[in-house]
Amino acid sequence: MRAHAFATGLALSLTAASAAAHHSQAHFNLDPAAIETIQGTVTRFDFRNPHVYLYLETVEADGSTAVWELEATSTPNLIRRGWGRDTLSPGERVTVDIHPAHDPSLHIGRVGSVHFPDGRSLSATSGGPPAPANLSTTTLAGRWWGRGPISQTQLDRTTLTWELTPKGQAAVDVFDGSQNPQTRCIPMTAPTIMLYTSIFDVTLTEERMDISGEWLNMQRTIYL
Known part of the structure; x- marks a missing residue:
């Protein structure tokens, strides 16, 4: 009985420790005007899901040293932006733009871009390979890549251009990023989820359309 209780407690503590490493995006100031730049030495680079982490040792204004834990998006998103498991190595000096x-x-902080001594830069929030030219199709079935204007950091902003009812405008006026489910890694609903730069597989029958999203394992069924 005692051994079982110890094992259960250990499992719970390990789970809690793992969960603590993931930061809600509500912790970060995602306003573009709030971006800060820090420079330091890479001590660790964890290229894994659901988030990639970069640990950077910096020299603070008072001369002390600090290790920053910097969170980025998932590996599929970063791979399409030119990142890989060997992008960063311990001991490497880099400059990082962050949302603090x-x-x-x-x-x-939340990683915006990483700048290397040789002049290269990699963005963690935008960019990707160019779309092939002159492609066309006669069906919605198949594999699609979202190319919408949604930024993965601007969770408290909207680009709505259509006229809102007074009730709708009131809701927009009090909305902030902490109300966005994405800050807790919960998928947003349609149509916003369809505008992210990730892969979607669409299967189509006479009765229904099934959409499977790479990001956060999103599943959506549309009955025709």
């Missing part, structure tokens, strides 16, 4: 934490005492 709302709490300035926390050494955490």
Whole structure:
């Protein structure tokens, strides 16, 4: 009984420790005007899902050192933007544009771009391979890549251009990024989910259309 209780407690503590490493995006100031730039030495680079992490040792203004834990998006998104498992190595000096934490005492941030001493730069939030030219199809079935204008960091913003009812405008006026389910890695609903730069597989029958999204294992069924 005692051994079983110990094992259960250990499993729960390990689960909690793993979950603690994931930061809700609500922790970060995602306003483009809030981006900060830090420079330091890579101590660790974890290229894995659901988020890639970069650990950077920096020299603070008072001369002390600090290790920043910097979170990026998932590996599929980064791979299409030119990243890979060997993009960063311990001991490498880089400059990183980050969305900092709302709490300035926390050494955490959301990666925007990484700049290398040789002049190269990699974005973690935008970009990707060019779309092939002159492609066409006669069916919605198949594999699609979202090319919408949705930024993965601008969770508290909207690009709506159509006229809203007074009730709709009131909802927009009080909306902030913490209300967006994506900050907790919960998929957003349609149609927004369809505008992200990720892969979608569409199967089509006479009765229904099934859409499977690469990002967050999104599943959607449309009955025809």
